[in-house]
Amino acid sequence: MAVSQLFKKPLASLTLSILAIGAYQSAAAEDNFKLVLKNAFIERNYDNDSIKDPGSWSQGISGFYTSDYVPTVLTVADKPIEIGMDASLQYALRLSGDRHVDDTILPFDTVSKTQDRNFLKYGGTLKLKYDKTEFKIGELWLDLPITSTDASRQLLSSYWGGQVKSQVTDKFKVEFGRVERVSPRYEEKFHEFSYTVNGTKYFTDGLNYVDLKYDITPNLKAEYYYGDLEDLYDKHYLGLEYWWKGQNFKSQTRLKYFRSQDSGSSQAGEVDNHNLGLLEKVFVGNHTVALGYQQLFGDTGYPLPDGFLPELYFINWNTTGFFKKDEKSVHFLYGYDFKNYVPGLNALVKYVHGFDFKDGQGRDNRESETNFILGYDFQNPKSKIKRLIIPMVIY
Structure with a gap:
């Protein structure tokens, strides 16, 4: 939270949620049905008494079916x-x-100021x-710049469109597609992408994208992404990931660069932003330590579509985001795996x-943000509950 506004804005907020996931394999050899039970208690506490504390407690139950491929004639x-x-x-x-x-x-209904009691999402995907090479049309679960599947709240965000994924060679993967609708994490139906500037909302007919992944060496991987939100802005992404393994430890280096700009005919006005991030992560025994740096520069801030769609491709996406115009941010992470004491238990502070x-x-x-995350992977292979996560966030 801004120091210059400590007496006008909330000093801190805290978010706590609990996630339990259960899954089982269906009778078919490859078909898979996953049942997810998610109990989420999310609370934000503000020091300013004039601001209402948002938050809710909800129980989610979701089913995800993935079929095997069946040969045709x-x-x-x-x-x-x-x-x-x-x-x-x-x-x-x-x-x-x-x-x-x-x-x-x-x-949430902004007119009546009421929050829905029930929350329902559904979708289907035809795949060939x-x-x-795979072709899918319908509901898509994407993990790319602009379009990520956000699991940080109660129900998952998803997208509607078509995509093609192909393993061209053992080292080269290609994905491209067109996404026309989005269902954000706290909305039920699919709707057009939009982007709000100075209180005005601008819509687009769809997102066209291509993503290329190439393994330069067994330890060095490269990725290039281009996405065009028609009549709004374009986004380029270039990423490098390098693994180095020593005798007693290993390290991961991530370098990420984003370039966002309007196409010249953008109805939303000028978009001009660069985002450069570097993250170095070291693994020694049960310890994980990471240090990162991210800097934004350009004439405008980093653009994000409406609907609280996070940019999980950042070197270390946080609840706060840290993507304001000209913002620089330093990231520190420490994790510990308690496998020698309590197998399955791990903790992380960021x-x-x-x-x-x-x-x-x-x-x-x-501004600053601190995350505490406690996770436990259930060790009984017959257990329907696979993982328990308890995160806490302090701004």
């Missing part, structure tokens, strides 16, 4: 075209009372496969400090 070069179908059904029920404040967890950006009044500003 159609063949090309003696190889069959295969077909399959995926489906999802997500539901959540609010257990707490309505605080009449938007907490971005469950759908030939050799090492601290980020952002500085060198301006507030709404043009004053020097800075």
